[in-house]
Amino acid sequence: MKGNEALAEAAIRAGADAYFGYPITPQSEVIEYLMRENPADRTGMQVLQAESEIAAINMVYGAAGCGKRVMTSSSSPGISLKMEGVSYIAGAELPCLLVNVVRGGPGLGTIQPSQSDYFQAVKGGGHGDYKMIVLAPATVQESVDYVKLGFELAFKYRNPVMILSDGIIGQMMEKVELFEQQPRSKEEPEWATVGKKEGKDSVIVTSLQLQSEEQEKVNLRLQAKYREVEKNEVMYETYNCEDAEYLFAAFGSCARITRKAMEMARKKGIKVGLIRPQTLYPFPADAISELSERMKGILTVEMNAGQMVEDVRLAVNGKTPVEHFGRFGGVIPSPEEILEALEQKIIGG
Amino acid sequence: MSENTIKTPENLVYEKTSVMTDRVLHYCPGCGHGTAHRMLAEAIDELGIQGDTIGVAPVGCSVLAYYYFDVDMQEAAHGRAPAVATGIKRVLPEKYVFTYQGDGDLAAIGTAETIHACNRGENILVVFINNGIYGMTGGQMAPTTLEGMKSSTSPRGRDVKTMGNPLKITELVAQLPGTYFVTRQSVHTPANVRKTKKALKKALEYQKLNKGTCFVEVVANCPSGWKMTPVQSNKWMEENMFPYYPLGDIKVPEK
Numbered sequence: 345m346k347g348n349e350a351l352a353e354a355a356i357r358a359g360a361d362a363y364f365g366y367p368i369t370p371q372s373e374v375i376e377y378l379m380r381e382n383p384a385d386r387t388g389m390q391v392l393q394a395e396s397e398i399a400a401i402n403m404v405y406g407a408a409g410c411g412k413r414v415m416t417s418s419s420s421p422g423i424s425l426k427m428e429g430v431s432y433i434a435g436a437e438l439p440c441l442l443v444n445v446v447r448g449g450p451g452l453g454t455i456q457p458s459q460s461d462y463f464q465a466v467k468g469g470g471h472g473d474y475k476m477i478v479l480a481p482a483t484v485q486e487s488v489d490y491v492k493l494g495f496e497l498a499f500k501y502r503n504p505v506m507i508l509s510d511g512i513i514g515q516m517m518e519k520v521e522l523f524e525q526q527p528r529s530k531e532e533p534e535w536a537t538v539g540k541k542e543g544k545d546s547v548i549v550t551s552l553q554l555q556s557e558e559q560e561k562v563n564l565r566l567q568a569k570y571r572e573v574e575k576n577e578v579m580y581e582t583y584n585c586e587d588a589e590y591l592f593a594a595f596g597s598c599a600r601i602t603r604k605a606m607e608m609a610r611k612k613g614i615k616v617g618l619i620r621p622q623t624l625y626p627f628p629a630d631a632i633s634e635l636s637e638r639m640k641g642i643l644t645v646e647m648n649a650g651q652m653v654e655d656v657r658l659a660v661n662g663k664t665p666v667e668h669f670g671r672f673g674g675v676i677p678s679p680e681e682i683l684e685a686l687e688q689k690i691i692g693g
Numbered sequence: 694m695s696e697n698t699i700k701t702p703e704n705l706v707y708e709k710t711s712v713m714t715d716r717v718l719h720y721c722p723g724c725g726h727g728t729a730h731r732m733l734a735e736a737i738d739e740l741g742i743q744g745d746t747i748g749v750a751p752v753g754c755s756v757l758a759y760y761y762f763d764v765d766m767q768e769a770a771h772g773r774a775p776a777v778a779t780g781i782k783r784v785l786p787e788k789y790v791f792t793y794q795g796d797g798d799l800a801a802i803g804t805a806e807t808i809h810a811c812n813r814g815e816n817i818l819v820v821f822i823n824n825g826i827y828g829m830t831g832g833q834m835a836p837t838t839l840e841g842m843k844s845s846t847s848p849r850g851r852d853v854k855t856m857g858n859p860l861k862i863t864e865l866v867a868q869l870p871g872t873y874f875v876t877r878q879s880v881h882t883p884a885n886v887r888k889t890k891k892a893l894k895k896a897l898e899y900q901k902l903n904k905g906t907c908f909v910e911v912v913a914n915c916p917s918g919w920k921m922t923p924v925q926s927n928k929w930m931e932e933n934m935f936p937y938y939p940l941g942d943i944k945v946p947e948k
Contacts, residue, residue: 361784362780362783362784364780390783390784392779392783394776394779394809395805395806395809396805398773398776398805398806399773399776399779399805399806399809400776402769402770402773402776402777402780402806403776403777403779403780403783404780405767405769405770405773405776405777405780406749406767406769406776406777406778406779406780406781407780407781407783407784408780409767409777409780409781410747410780410781410784410785412784414780414784428770429770429773432769432770436767436768537747537765537766537767537781538747538765538785538788539744539745539746539747539764539765539785539788540743540744540746540763540764540765541744542744546759546762546763546764546765546766547765547766548759548765548766548767548768549766549767549768550750550759550767550768551768552756552757552768554757
């Protein structure tokens with residue numbers, strides 16, 4: 345299945361209650377698939393094309409505030425527009441799932457794949473001290489699985505979860521195993537606005553506290569939640585790290601290309617491994633720190649000008665040299681040039 | 694006479710609706726918000742839908758509306774209340790959903806959300822308080838500020854050549870096939886208060902019919918923002934606001 349369509353089907357199967365979106369290349373197939381499939385008939389899931397990404401994310405806010413499983417998707421320029429709503433969703437502690445099928449920026453940029461929204465995704469993206477949980481699929485299969493996982497994490501922590509995909513994964517066709525249809529939840533969480541219950545206080549969904557001490561309390565609660573997320577939810581994969589002298593760090597589609605570069609290097613006798621963070625927030629800092637102790641150098645490979653490399657450097661904390669290799673603006677790096685960068689920047693450097 | 698004597702059942706002729714909480718309103722003396730809140734709350738009360746109503750508060754003076762309405766409520770980002778209400782109504786279509794918004798929220802930053810919610814005919818009630826000024830932020834020019842009217846960002850009066858014209862958004866949404874009932878009311882005299890309540894009650898009743906958006910504008914005074922006493926502001930409103938924003942029904946359901 346095509347990445348975007350598989351993702352849309354996964355949303356129906358994950359028991360989503362609603363999807364609100366706005367078309368943008370390269371992710372329009374998500375809403376097109378949903379409209380074609382008409383999940384209202386299958387599960388009762390509501391799908392609506394909003395007048396803008398801003399409206400879409402605020403529809404997500406409203407439906408999420410009712411305790412529903414809600415999803416939206418977009419691509420980079422549209423995600424920027426959504427960030428207002430994401431900050432409110434994080435502040436009001438509502439669960440939701442966002443998908444960013446990243447394209448090259450800045451500005452209108454290009455419609456080709458990129459990873460240049462890493463900072464925006466992992467550092468919060470909107471205003472205020474908040475974090476999204478960020479999942480980075482490298483395959484169509486993973487984007488499908490992360491829809492289910494994403495909803496679970498969103499409700500576990502009452503926090504927005506983002507799947508940070510890119511134009512490669514969104515547009516390519518791969519074999520995929522879809523999970524079984526999950527029922528839509530009938531639960532009414534106590535924090536949800538579903539109508540005031542007699543004898544109970546009314547429920548208020550808000551991110552506003554006019555007293556600074558109260559707002560600090562909200563922030564402290566959020567920070568405590570993020571520490572829990574960091575403790576429990578880190579996911580990553582390592583390849584050939586047992587005997588490795590050098591390490592690649594790459595995520596998403598770029599990790600697949602880097603893996604190819606790793607195989608080519610191994611054939612040449614270069615002992616190089618790869619770590620692929622599957623969660624970008626929480627970041628596998630401990631794993632990278634530990635690995636760095638026995639590495640002669642680390643090369644991050646990203647389709648951006650050097651974003652994840654900053655988190656890798658923080659994790660490594662000077663224990664070994666860390667360099668970055670990237671192509672950007674929608675250009676996809678080749679395994680050959682990644683290997684060359686390893687040889688020049690790390691081994692020869 | 695002690696308070697308890699006054700409150701004996703035989704002396705009571707009027708009670709505060711239980712759909713309003715006991716919190717003290719933060720609104721300025723003489724402001725129309727308190728009355729508009731109460732009329733909406735009484736309409737909800739009389740229809741017996743307190744447990745089935747979900748409100749959306751805006752950003753502006755009524756940002757804390759959820760302190761006063763004793764119904765489940767969500768606080769929206771500036772201008773986004775109709776989108777938030779759309780999200781709520783789409784997943785809980787059997788509930789009564791309303792937004793309560795000021796002119797800056799609804800007719801400037803939220804114009805797109807307002808027009809498109811109305812154009813889709815979302816089955817929600819939009820309550821629009823129009824006092825022609827940004828009250829919360831300290832009296833800046835609003836989309837509905839009248840020509841020549843002074844504000845902190847139009848200190849020499851609104852010059853329509855450079856600052857644009859006061860926006861009659863209520864007439865605008867009435868043009869859209871998605872709206873079912875559109876009316877403009879006020880709360881500055883007892884007679885008008887009663888009319889406003891009637892309009893709000895009707896609008897909520899219509900929501901059951903699934904016929905489209907109901908839009909109730911309340912032209913209101915802003916004594917603080919207009920720098921007038923409450924009495925002066927009501928007089929000024931009658932003389933200046935009503936000629937440009939005439940009261941009455943703009944779109945009524947076809948019989």
